[in-house]
Amino acid sequence: MPQLAIDATCLPQYDKLDRPTRERLREATRKFRELPLDALLAHPDLRIRSLPAGQDPRVRTFRISDSWTGVMLAPESGETFLLVHLLPRDTAEGWAQDHRHDVNGVMGTLERRDAAALEKTVPEEPAPRSGEARGGPFDGVSDGDLERLGVDPEIRRFVRTLSSPAELHAWRPALPQDQFEVLTALAEGHPVRRVQEEVVAPRRPRVGAVSTDDYDAAIRNTRERVIVVGDDQEIEDVLAGEFNAWRVFLHPKQRDLAYRPRFGGPAKVTGGPGTGKTVVALHRVKHLAENLPLDGRILLTSFTNALVESLKGNLALLLDPALLDDVDVLTIDKVALDVVRRTHPDIRLRTDTRGVFAKIARQHGLPYPPDFLYSEYRHVVMAQQITTLEGYLDPDARRGRSTALAADQRRAVWHAISEARALMRTGRALPAEEMHAEAARLLAERPEPPYTSVVVDEAQDLHPMQWRTLRAAAREGPDDLFIAGDNRQRIYDNTVSFKRLGINVVGRSYPLRVNYRTTRQILDWAGGIVGGRTTEELGGSAPEPEGADRCVLSGPPPRLHGAADEPAELDALAEQVRAWLAEGIAPADVCVTARTNRQRDAVAAHLRARSLPAAAFNPREQAVTDAAGSVRVTTMHGAKGLEFRAVAVTGATAASLPFMDHVTPAEQDENQHRADLEAQRSLLYVACTRARERLYVSWHGTPSPFLPG
Numbered sequence: 163m164p165q166l167a168i169d170a171t172c173l174p175q176y177d178k179l180d181r182p183t184r185e186r187l188r189e190a191t192r193k194f195r196e197l198p199l200d201a202l203l204a205h206p207d208l209r210i211r212s213l214p215a216g217q218d219p220r221v222r223t224f225r226i227s228d229s230w231t232g233v234m235l236a237p238e239s240g241e242t243f244l245l246v247h248l249l250p251r252d253t254a255e256g257w258a259q260d261h262r263h264d265v266n267g268v269m270g271t272l273e274r275r276d277a278a279a280l281e282k283t284v285p286e287e288p289a290p291r292s293g294e295a296r297g298g299p300f301d302g303v304s305d306g307d308l309e310r311l312g313v314d315p316e317i318r319r320f321v322r323t324l325s326s327p328a329e330l331h332a333w334r335p336a337l338p339q340d341q342f343e344v345l346t347a348l349a350e351g352h353p354v355r356r357v358q359e360e361v362v363a364p365r366r367p368r369v370g371a372v373s374t375d376d377y378d379a380a381i382r383n384t385r386e387r388v389i390v391v392g393d394d395q396e397i398e399d400v401l402a403g404e405f406n407a408w409r410v411f412l413h414p415k416q417r418d419l420a421y422r423p424r425f426g427g428p429a430k431v432t433g434g435p436g437t438g439k440t441v442v443a444l445h446r447v448k449h450l451a452e453n454l455p456l457d458g459r460i461l462l463t464s465f466t467n468a469l470v471e472s473l474k475g476n477l478a479l480l481l482d483p484a485l486l487d488d489v490d491v492l493t494i495d496k497v498a499l500d501v502v503r504r505t506h507p508d509i510r511l512r513t514d515t516r517g518v519f520a521k522i523a524r525q526h527g528l529p530y531p532p533d534f535l536y537s538e539y540r541h542v543v544m545a546q547q548i549t550t551l552e553g554y555l556d557p558d559a560r561r562g563r564s565t566a567l568a569a570d571q572r573r574a575v576w577h578a579i580s581e582a583r584a585l586m587r588t589g590r591a592l593p594a595e596e597m598h599a600e601a602a603r604l605l606a607e608r609p610e611p612p613y614t615s616v617v618v619d620e621a622q623d624l625h626p627m628q629w630r631t632l633r634a635a636a637r638e639g640p641d642d643l644f645i646a647g648d649n650r651q652r653i654y655d656n657t658v659s660f661k662r663l664g665i666n667v668v669g670r671s672y673p674l675r676v677n678y679r680t681t682r683q684i685l686d687w688a689g690g691i692v693g694g695r696t697t698e699e700l701g702g703s704a705p706e707p708e709g710a711d712r713c714v715l716s717g718p719p720p721r722l723h724g725a726a727d728e729p730a731e732l733d734a735l736a737e738q739v740r741a742w743l744a745e746g747i748a749p750a751d752v753c754v755t756a757r758t759n760r761q762r763d764a765v766a767a768h769l770r771a772r773s774l775p776a777a778a779f780n781p782r783e784q785a786v787t788d789a790a791g792s793v794r795v796t797t798m799h800g801a802k803g804l805e806f807r808a809v810a811v812t813g814a815t816a817a818s819l820p821f822m823d824h825v826t827p828a829e830q831d832e833n834q835h836r837a838d839l840e841a842q843r844s845l846l847y848v849a850c851t852r853a854r855e856r857l858y859v860s861w862h863g864t865p866s867p868f869l870p871g
C-alpha cells in the first residue's frame with residue numbers, strides 16, 4: 163500500500179489554506195492511505211502528474227482543488243510519497259522544476275535546494291586557490307573537511323563565493339537544510355571535529371551505509387523534518403494544526419539523547435534557554451516508559467507546581483495513556499513530602515523558615531545581618547550534611563565561604579542553628595531542607611528505591627538536599643538519572659557538586675545548541691545580560707563549554723522603554739499590552755513580569771483598571787492553564803520554565819534589579835555576595851528569554867545595570 167509522509171516545511175503553507183481546501187487536502191491524503199498504487203495513480207480527481215520530460219522523474223504534482231496543487235516526491239524505490247509543498251496551481255510546476263531533492267551522501271538525509279537560484283550563482287569550476295585567504299567565512303576549512311561533513315561539490319563551490327556569515331544566512335531558503343546547519347556551525351567558529359560530532363553524526367542513519375539512490379530510506383532518516391504518517395488520527399492532527407511540532411520533529415541531537423537505548427548511568431543535558439531541554443526530557447520519559455521493566459516506575463520532576471502541571475499536560479500528548487500510569491510527575495518537594503508522610507502521615511511543609519532563623523539570630527544576639535544564620539544553615543550545614551559541632555568546627559566545613567568565623571563564633575552560630583532546627587522539629591511542619599534530609603534517610607532504609615529512573619527538568623536550581631532525595635529515590639545503575647538544566651538560568655543561590663553527591667555524569671554530558679523558542683533578535687539582546695561571564699557547568703566546577711546558540715526564528719528587536727516614574731511606566735505597559743492584543747495575540751499568550759509579589763499585584767490591578775484582561779499568576783499554586791483568558795502577570799521568578807508569544811518585563815530599574823535586600827552584603831561574605839548578584843542577573847535573563855516573538859522591557863528612573871549596553 164502507498165504510504166504518505168509530510169515534509170514539515172509545508173505546514174506554514176497549510177495555515178494559509180481556506181477551510182474547504184483543507185478538507186479537500188484531507189480527502190486527498192485519505193486516498194493515499196486507502197488506494198492501491200495503480201488506482202491512486204489513475205484517480206481522476208487527484209490527477210497525479212509527472213514533470214515534463216527532462217525534469218526530475220521523481221517529482222509529481224497532484225490536484226487539491228481548482229486553485230491549489232500539491233507537490234510530492236515519489237521515489238522509484240518504494241511506495242512512500244512525500245508531500246513537499248502546497249502551492250497555488252499556476253506556480254506549482256515552476257517551483258517543482260526549480261527545486262531539487264537529493265540524499266545527502268554523508269548524513270543520509272533528504273535535502274532540498276533551490277537548484278535554479280544556485281545555478282545562477284555557483285561557478286562551474288572551483289575558484290583557483292590563490293594561496294592567500296580571501297576573507298571568506300570558510301577560508302579556514304578545507305574542501306576535504308567540507309566533503310567529510312556532507313557538503314557536496316556544488317555547495318562547496320558556492321561557499322567559496324561568500325564573504326560573510328550574514329550572506330550565508332540570506333541564502334538559507336535556497337540551501338540544502340542539513341548542509342546549511344553544518345555551514346552555520348562552521349561559520350560560528352566551531353571546530354570541524356565538533357561539527358562532525360554535534361551536527362553530522364546525529365543525522366547519520368543508525369544502521370547501514372548511506373545510499374544516495376535510496377530516497378525511501380532517506381525519507382525515513384530525515385526525522386527532523388519529515389513525518390511518516392502512520393494512522394488516521396495522526397494525519398488529522400498534523401493537518402488540523404493542533405499539532406505540536408516538538409512531538410514529532412526532534413532535532414537529530416535531541417532525538418539521539420531522548421531515544422538512546424541506554425545510558426550507563428546518570429546523564430546530563432544542558433543548553434541555553436529554548437533549546438528543547440524540556441522536550442528532550444519528555445521524550446526520554448516516553449522512551450523509558452516504553453522500555454520499562456515490569457516492576458519499574460518513573461519519576462518526572464521539576465521545580466514548581468506550574469512547571470509540573472505543564473509537564474503533565476505535555477506528557478499526556480506524547481504518551482499512550484496506559485504508559486502514563488507508570489510515571490509520577492511531581493515537584494521535588496512533593497516527592498520528599500510523600501516519602502515522609504508514609505511514616506508521619508500528618509507532616510506538612512513550612513515556608514517561614516527564613517523568618518524563624520532571623521528571629522533566633524536576634525534572640526541569640528548574633529552580630530550578623532538578618533539572613534546570615536539561614537544562609538549558613540542552607541549553604542553549609544544542610545548542603546554538607548553536617549550533623550555535629552565537631553563537623554562544623556572542621557576547617558573544611560565552610561569551604562567556599564569567604565568570611566572566616568573563629569571557633570567561638572562558630573560555636574555560637576552552631577547553637578543558634580541547632581535551636582532553630584529543634585524548634586521547627588517539634589511542630590508538624592518541616593522546612594523543605596529538613597523534609598529532604600528525612601526523605602533521603604527513609605529512602606536509604608528501604609530495601610528498594612521507588613523509581614527505576616528519575617528525569618529532572620530545571621535542574622539548575624536544586625539544593626544539594628533535594629539532590630540527595632532524588633539520588634536515593636532512583637535505583638543506581640543504567641538510566642537512573644536524566645538531568646536537564648542550564649546554569650545561566652540559575653536564579654536561586656544553590657551551588658551543587660554532582661561529584662560530592664555521588665552523581666557521576668562524566669562522559670555523559672551533552673549540550674543542545676539550537677534555540678527553537680526565541681527569535682535571534684531577542685536572544686542576541688538577552689545574551690548581553692549574561693554575556694562575557696563564565697558560568698560554572700551544571701553540577702560541576704569546570705566552566706560551561708562556550709558556543710553560541712543558533713536560532714530558527716527571526717522577528718523584531720526587543721522594545722525598551724524608560725519612564726520617569728512608576729505610574730508612567732505602568733501606563734506605557736498598558737499601551738503595549740493593548741497593542742499586542744490588537745495585533746491578534748491572545749491574552750493567554752502574553753506574560754508580564756514584575757520584580758516582587760507586591761508589584762505583581764499592582765501591575766495586574768493597573769492593567770485591569772485599564773480594562774485589560776489580566777490576572778496575577780503564582781506558579782507555586784497555580785497551573786498555567788488557570789485564568790487562560792487573561793494576560794498572566796507574575797514575578798520574574800514565576801516565569802521560570804514557561805514561554806509566551808509576547809513578554810513584558812517591567813521594573814528593570816536600578817533600585818530593584820539588583821534588589822539589595824536579597825543580596826548578601828559583601829562584608830559578610832564576598833563569595834555569597836557575588837553569587838547573589840549573579841542570581842539576580844540570571845533572573846532578568848530568564849524573564850527575557852521566555853518570549854517567543856515579542857519582548858518589551860521597561861523601567862523607571864535609572865535603568866538596571868544588568869541591561870545590556
Ligand SMILES: Nc1ncnc2c1ncn2[C@@H]1O[C@H](COP(=O)(O)OP(=O)(O)OP(=O)(O)O)[C@@H](O)[C@H]1O
Nearest residue numbers: 407408411412413435436437438439440441678803
Ligand atoms: N525539535 C523541535 N521542533 C520544534 N519545536 C521545538 C523543538 N524542540 C523544542 N521546541 C520548542 O521550543 C520551545 C522551547 O523548548 P523547551 O521548553 O523544551 O526548551 P528548554 O531548553 O527547556 O527551555 P528553558 O531552559 O528556557 O526552559 C518549546 O516551544 C518547544 O516546543
